[in-house]
Amino acid sequence: MKTEESLSTSTDADPAAYFAAGHAAVRSNVERALSGKPQAVRMALTCLFAGGHLLVEDVPGVGKTTLAKAIAASIEASWHRIQFTPDLLPTDITGTTVYDQKTGTFDFRQGPVFSHVVLADEINRASPKTQSALLEVMEERQVTVDGRAHPVPTPFLVVATQNPIDLQGTYRLPEAQLDRFLLRIAVGYPDLAAERDLIMGRARAGAPPELRPVVTVDQIRWMIEYVSRVYVSEPVAEYVARIAEATRTASQLQLGISPRGSLALVRTAQAWAACEGRGYVTPDDVKAVAEAALAHRLVLAPQAEIDGLTAAGVVSEIMSRVIVPVPAGAR
Amino acid sequence: MNTSVMNGNEPGPPQNAPARGRAQGTTQSAVATGQGQGVTQSVVAPGRGQGAARGASAAGRTPGVGQDSPVSGHGGGGRADRGRRRMGAFMAGGCALAAVIGMLPVVAFAGAFGRTPAEALADPRYLLPTAGAALVVAAACLVTAVATRLPPVTRLTIGVLALAVHLMLVAPSDLFSGPFRLLTSIPPLDLDGAELATVALLAGLATLAAAEPVLRGRSVAWALPVALLGTAAGLAVSAASGSAAWLGPAAALVMAALLVLGAWPRGGGVRLLALTGRRSHLIVAAAVPVVVAAGVAASLVLPGVLAPQARPVDARELVPQPVRPRQVTSPLAEFPALHRGRTKVRLTVTADRPVTRLRYATLTVFDGTYWTAAGTYWRAGTRLPDPGDNAPRATVTERVRVEEPGTLGMLVSSGRPVEVSAPGLGVNPDTGDVVLPDDRPAPPEYTVRSVVPSTDPARLAVDQPAPGPARDPTVATFAVDAKKIAGTERGHDALRRLADHFARGGYAEDSSPTPPSGHGNWQIRRLMEKTKNGTAEQYASAFAVLARSLGYDVRVVVGFLPPKRQGDRYRITERDVDAWAEVRFAQAGWVPFHPTPRKESPDEAEAVPEEDPAPPADSDPRQPDPATPASTPPEPATTTAPPWQWSLLAVAALLVAMAAVPILKGAVRARRRRTADPRGRVAAAWRETLDRYADAGLRTVATTTAGEAATAAATRFPAAAPATGELLELVNLAMYGAHEISPAEGERAWALADTARARLRSALPFGSKVVAALRPRWGTFPISRRAARS
CATH class of the missing domain: 1.10.8.80 (Magnesium chelatase subunit I, C-Terminal domain)
Known part of the structure; x- marks a missing residue:
C-alpha cells in the first residue's frame, strides 16, 4: 500500500513522528464521530495503542457504542459487534465445530470473536458462562475448541460496554475478570457548548459522518510495538x-x-x-x-x-x- | 517555541521588536555554544523586564535601556563587554548621584554640630561618620548591583545592613533618642553622640532611597523625597546656630538642579548619559556638581545675598523645656544655709592659673523679694554656646572634683563655661550657667573651660554700661538713694561709687553664727538704714538693686571665694560661698562688682587683670587638657539607657536574620548553578524555580509531579509560564528521559530558570516581592555543597 510504504520509510527516520501522525489520524477520525469528548477518545486510543482491552462503563446514550464503533471503523480491519443478552451462549461468541458431510471431518466455524476489533455491547447482560468465554479469549488471545487452539488475529481489541445502572437481570463482572481489561473509562455527558454543537450539527447535517479507515492493521501493530519501546x-x-x-x-x-x-x-x-x-x-x-x-x-x-x-x-x-x-x- | 515565549511575554511597543529579535538570537547562540552568554544576558534581564513590564509609556521613555541591554549578549565578547561596561557606568553614575543626594542632609545638619556650618563640615569627626554613611551605602548598592544578581529587595537589605554596620562602627550610640536629642539640645552638638548617629542614619537612608530608584531606572525625581525631608529637618534643627541661613537657598538650588536633570529628555537624564554617551547628556551630568558647588560657594561667600532676613524656623521651639534643673530654689536664697555651714559642700578645684572667684549661678530676675534665674536650660554636649559678644576675654580651665555636692545644682567655674567634659547637662544660653539635670546623676568630677571677661579700669572708664529694662517698678523706690550715693557720676564711676559705698562706707560683714538672711527690698532697706551689717547675700542684692534703679543692666552672681591656694589646687567648702553683682557694659560685657566689705581684701578687683588671651593649652580645644587625664566621668547615657541598646541589638539581630535569608538563597542558587553533571544541573534549575515559586506562595509537596507544579504555576503566574513550560520539558527529559543531557542543555535550563525567576518577580506586587524574598526555605538550609547538589 502506498501510504503505508511512505509511512514505513519514515519510521526509520523518525519513529516518534510516525507514531504521532498515526495517532493524530485516528484521533481526529474518532473525534469526528464523538465530538466534545476528547478525554474519553484519548483514553480509548491509549488503550488501543497499549494493546489492551477497553471497558466503557457509563449510563445509556452518552456514546459508548459510538466510541467503540468509531475506533473499529478507523482501522482498516475486521470487526464484529456482539450484543450480549441473557440467552447468549459461549459458542455464539467463540464459534463452534460443525460436521462437514463432504469431507467427513469436524470443521471449526469461527465465531464473531475472530476479528481485530470486537465490540461487546452490554457485556453484563450475558450469563457468567458466556462472559467468561469472552474473557478467556481476551486473556489467551486464542480459542480452544475440542483440544485445538485457534488464535485470534492480532491486534486484538475488545471494547466492552456496560451500564452501571439498570442492574435488573444483569450479571456483574467479577473483579478477577475485570482485571483483564486494561482500562475502564467513562464517557460522561458533554458539556453545555459541546452538546449545543452536537445538536446543531445533527440538525444541519443529519446523520453522523460515515467513518473511513485511516490506519492499517500493520500500522496499528507497529504502533503497539512502538509503545512497548517507550x-x-x-x-x-x-x-x-x-x-x-x-x-x-x-x-x-x-x-x-x-x-x-x-x-x-x-x-x-x-x-x-x-x-x-x-x-x-x-x-x-x-x-x-x-x-x-x-x-x-x-x-x-x-x-x-x-x-x-x-x-x-x-x-x-x-x-x-x-x-x-x-x-x-x-x- | 522561543518566539512564542518572547512574544507572549513582552507586549511592548513596536520599536522594541528588533531588540527582541536580537535577544532571541542570543538565547539560541547561548544554547548552541554553551559559553555562558545566556548567563551574561540574564544579568541585565531584570532591569529590562521591568522596563518592558511598565508598558508602552515607560518603554517609550527609556529607549536606551530597552534596546541596549540585549546587545550585551549579542555579537560576541567585545560588544557584550561594552554593554556590561555601559551598564556598570550607568550604575556607578547612579550611585554617585545617590551619594551626592545623601550628602544634602549632612550639609543641612552641619550648623547644629559646629559654631558655624563650615566649621563642622571641615571637621573629620563630623564628616567621616555622616558623609561616610552615604558613601558606604552607595558603595554597597553599587557593588551589589554590579557584581551580583541579587534582587532589589536583597540589595536594599544589604544597603541597610551596611548602614547599620557603619553606624555601629563609627557612631555606636542609642539611635532612638537621637531625634529627640536633636530637638532638645543646643548647638553645637557633640560629635560622638546619638545626634551624630541620627544624621549619619539620615544620610544613609537618603542615599539608599536615592540609589534604589536610580538603579531601577526610574526618574531622578524619585530619589529626592527622603533627602528633601532630611535636609528640611537639618535646616530646622540647625537654625538656632544662626549662621545656617544660607543652607536653605543652597539646598533649594541643589534640588532644583537635580529636578532639572531628572526632567531631562523624557526623564532619563542620568541613564541616558551613561548609556548613550551623547555629549549633551554628559554636559548635563557635569553641570550637576558644578551647580552644587556654585550654590554652596555662593552661599558661603555671600551669606547676606541669599539668606532670608527673618529668623529661620527653629524646630526646637516645638518641644517643651527639655532640661529640668536639679536645684529649683534660688541659689541666693540658699546662701544663708551654706554660709552657716548647715549644708556641706566640698570641692577640689585644680586650675591652670590663679582663681579669684568661682561662680556657679547667675540670677537675672528680681521680684522685690528674691533674685532668681530666668530662661530655659537646654541639653548640651561638651561644647557650650558662645557668649555671642566680641568682648576681650581670657580662657581658664579648671578641673573640679566634687567630694560632697550638697545642694549644689550647677557647675562651678571661673567664668562663663564654653566647654565641659561631662555631656548631657543643661545650659542656659543667655547666662551660660550649666545646671545638673534632675534626670541623670551628677558627674563626680569634671573639667570646665570658661571665658573670663578681661577688663581693665582704664577701658571701663570710657566704656558705657548698657541700659537695662526701661523702668523697673520693683527697684524704683531705691532710685533716690542710688542717685544720692552716685552723686553726679555716671557710668563706671557711678557703679564704683555704689560698690565703694558698701565696701568702705562703714558697712561690715556679719560674721556671727546667725547672720541675717533674705535679700528682698525689706532686707536691703534694713541693711542700709539700720544695721549696716550683713552678708554678701544682702550686699550683692543691695548693689544690684541700686544699680538697677539707675537704669543699668545688672545681675547677681552666686559663687565661691576660694581660700588660699594649695599647690595648684583650691579646696572649697560651703563657708567660702560668696555673692556679687555684674553689670553689662557695651564693649566689655559683664563686669563684676564686689560690694561686700571685707577686712583683708577691701576691694581687690572690680576687674580681673588682663591676661594672655590665648594660652597654649587652649589653642586646640580638642586636644585633651594636660590637667585632665583619661579619668573622665562615665557617660550617663550608658548607665541609664540599656533598654534602648537592647532594642537596638534586637533590631540589628532581626535585620541580620532578615538579610541572611536572601543571601543564603543566593548562595544556594550559586551552588546549584555550579552543579557539574548536566543532568543534575537541569534538575537543580528546576528545584530553584520551584523554590522561587514557593517563595511567591505556590505550595508544592513531594507528591506533586513536575507537570502539576508547572500547570499550577502557569495558572497563578501566567507571566512566567512560557519559560517554566520550556524548562519543564527539559527537566522531564533530564529526569526521566533515556538520552544523555548535554552541557548546553544545562546552560539553557538555567537561562530559562533565570527568565522564569525574573518574570515571576516582576509579576509580583511590591509587598509580595518583599515577603517572597524574606521567606525562608528551610529545606535548602543549611547550605552545604552536598545539600545543594544532591
Whole structure:
C-alpha cells in the first residue's frame, strides 16, 4: 500500500513522528464521530495503542457504542459487534465445530470473536458462562475448541460496554475478570457548548459522518510495538511500585492491585507518553492514566463501601499521597 | 517555541521588536555554544523586564535601556563587554548621584554640630561618620548591583545592613533618642553622640532611597523625597546656630538642579548619559556638581545675598523645656544655709592659673523679694554656646572634683563655661550657667573651660554700661538713694561709687553664727538704714538693686571665694560661698562688682587683670587638657539607657536574620548553578524555580509531579509560564528521559530558570516581592555543597 510504504520509510527516520501522525489520524477520525469528548477518545486510543482491552462503563446514550464503533471503523480491519443478552451462549461468541458431510471431518466455524476489533455491547447482560468465554479469549488471545487452539488475529481489541445502572437481570463482572481489561473509562455527558454543537450539527447535517479507515492493521501493530519501546526510567518504575504498594496497604481497600495491574499501569503510561509525543514516561503520565488503569482492579473494603467511597476516589486519594521519586541530584 | 515565549511575554511597543529579535538570537547562540552568554544576558534581564513590564509609556521613555541591554549578549565578547561596561557606568553614575543626594542632609545638619556650618563640615569627626554613611551605602548598592544578581529587595537589605554596620562602627550610640536629642539640645552638638548617629542614619537612608530608584531606572525625581525631608529637618534643627541661613537657598538650588536633570529628555537624564554617551547628556551630568558647588560657594561667600532676613524656623521651639534643673530654689536664697555651714559642700578645684572667684549661678530676675534665674536650660554636649559678644576675654580651665555636692545644682567655674567634659547637662544660653539635670546623676568630677571677661579700669572708664529694662517698678523706690550715693557720676564711676559705698562706707560683714538672711527690698532697706551689717547675700542684692534703679543692666552672681591656694589646687567648702553683682557694659560685657566689705581684701578687683588671651593649652580645644587625664566621668547615657541598646541589638539581630535569608538563597542558587553533571544541573534549575515559586506562595509537596507544579504555576503566574513550560520539558527529559543531557542543555535550563525567576518577580506586587524574598526555605538550609547538589 502506498501510504503505508511512505509511512514505513519514515519510521526509520523518525519513529516518534510516525507514531504521532498515526495517532493524530485516528484521533481526529474518532473525534469526528464523538465530538466534545476528547478525554474519553484519548483514553480509548491509549488503550488501543497499549494493546489492551477497553471497558466503557457509563449510563445509556452518552456514546459508548459510538466510541467503540468509531475506533473499529478507523482501522482498516475486521470487526464484529456482539450484543450480549441473557440467552447468549459461549459458542455464539467463540464459534463452534460443525460436521462437514463432504469431507467427513469436524470443521471449526469461527465465531464473531475472530476479528481485530470486537465490540461487546452490554457485556453484563450475558450469563457468567458466556462472559467468561469472552474473557478467556481476551486473556489467551486464542480459542480452544475440542483440544485445538485457534488464535485470534492480532491486534486484538475488545471494547466492552456496560451500564452501571439498570442492574435488573444483569450479571456483574467479577473483579478477577475485570482485571483483564486494561482500562475502564467513562464517557460522561458533554458539556453545555459541546452538546449545543452536537445538536446543531445533527440538525444541519443529519446523520453522523460515515467513518473511513485511516490506519492499517500493520500500522496499528507497529504502533503497539512502538509503545512497548517507550522508555521507562527507574524513578518512574519506582513511582508505579510505590503506587501499587500504597493500594495494598490502604485501609479503604480490601484488595490492592496485582503486579499485572502495575504492568498495566506502566503500559498505559507508555501509551499515554507516546500519544503525548514523548519517548519516555514521566510521573505525570502515570498520574494521568492511574484512575482509568487502576480503579476497576481494586476491591473496596466493606467499611469504605458503607462510607460511600468509590474506587476512583480512593485511587485519586492514593495518588495524592504517594511521593514522586526524583532522580539523584534533583533536590 | 522561543518566539512564542518572547512574544507572549513582552507586549511592548513596536520599536522594541528588533531588540527582541536580537535577544532571541542570543538565547539560541547561548544554547548552541554553551559559553555562558545566556548567563551574561540574564544579568541585565531584570532591569529590562521591568522596563518592558511598565508598558508602552515607560518603554517609550527609556529607549536606551530597552534596546541596549540585549546587545550585551549579542555579537560576541567585545560588544557584550561594552554593554556590561555601559551598564556598570550607568550604575556607578547612579550611585554617585545617590551619594551626592545623601550628602544634602549632612550639609543641612552641619550648623547644629559646629559654631558655624563650615566649621563642622571641615571637621573629620563630623564628616567621616555622616558623609561616610552615604558613601558606604552607595558603595554597597553599587557593588551589589554590579557584581551580583541579587534582587532589589536583597540589595536594599544589604544597603541597610551596611548602614547599620557603619553606624555601629563609627557612631555606636542609642539611635532612638537621637531625634529627640536633636530637638532638645543646643548647638553645637557633640560629635560622638546619638545626634551624630541620627544624621549619619539620615544620610544613609537618603542615599539608599536615592540609589534604589536610580538603579531601577526610574526618574531622578524619585530619589529626592527622603533627602528633601532630611535636609528640611537639618535646616530646622540647625537654625538656632544662626549662621545656617544660607543652607536653605543652597539646598533649594541643589534640588532644583537635580529636578532639572531628572526632567531631562523624557526623564532619563542620568541613564541616558551613561548609556548613550551623547555629549549633551554628559554636559548635563557635569553641570550637576558644578551647580552644587556654585550654590554652596555662593552661599558661603555671600551669606547676606541669599539668606532670608527673618529668623529661620527653629524646630526646637516645638518641644517643651527639655532640661529640668536639679536645684529649683534660688541659689541666693540658699546662701544663708551654706554660709552657716548647715549644708556641706566640698570641692577640689585644680586650675591652670590663679582663681579669684568661682561662680556657679547667675540670677537675672528680681521680684522685690528674691533674685532668681530666668530662661530655659537646654541639653548640651561638651561644647557650650558662645557668649555671642566680641568682648576681650581670657580662657581658664579648671578641673573640679566634687567630694560632697550638697545642694549644689550647677557647675562651678571661673567664668562663663564654653566647654565641659561631662555631656548631657543643661545650659542656659543667655547666662551660660550649666545646671545638673534632675534626670541623670551628677558627674563626680569634671573639667570646665570658661571665658573670663578681661577688663581693665582704664577701658571701663570710657566704656558705657548698657541700659537695662526701661523702668523697673520693683527697684524704683531705691532710685533716690542710688542717685544720692552716685552723686553726679555716671557710668563706671557711678557703679564704683555704689560698690565703694558698701565696701568702705562703714558697712561690715556679719560674721556671727546667725547672720541675717533674705535679700528682698525689706532686707536691703534694713541693711542700709539700720544695721549696716550683713552678708554678701544682702550686699550683692543691695548693689544690684541700686544699680538697677539707675537704669543699668545688672545681675547677681552666686559663687565661691576660694581660700588660699594649695599647690595648684583650691579646696572649697560651703563657708567660702560668696555673692556679687555684674553689670553689662557695651564693649566689655559683664563686669563684676564686689560690694561686700571685707577686712583683708577691701576691694581687690572690680576687674580681673588682663591676661594672655590665648594660652597654649587652649589653642586646640580638642586636644585633651594636660590637667585632665583619661579619668573622665562615665557617660550617663550608658548607665541609664540599656533598654534602648537592647532594642537596638534586637533590631540589628532581626535585620541580620532578615538579610541572611536572601543571601543564603543566593548562595544556594550559586551552588546549584555550579552543579557539574548536566543532568543534575537541569534538575537543580528546576528545584530553584520551584523554590522561587514557593517563595511567591505556590505550595508544592513531594507528591506533586513536575507537570502539576508547572500547570499550577502557569495558572497563578501566567507571566512566567512560557519559560517554566520550556524548562519543564527539559527537566522531564533530564529526569526521566533515556538520552544523555548535554552541557548546553544545562546552560539553557538555567537561562530559562533565570527568565522564569525574573518574570515571576516582576509579576509580583511590591509587598509580595518583599515577603517572597524574606521567606525562608528551610529545606535548602543549611547550605552545604552536598545539600545543594544532591
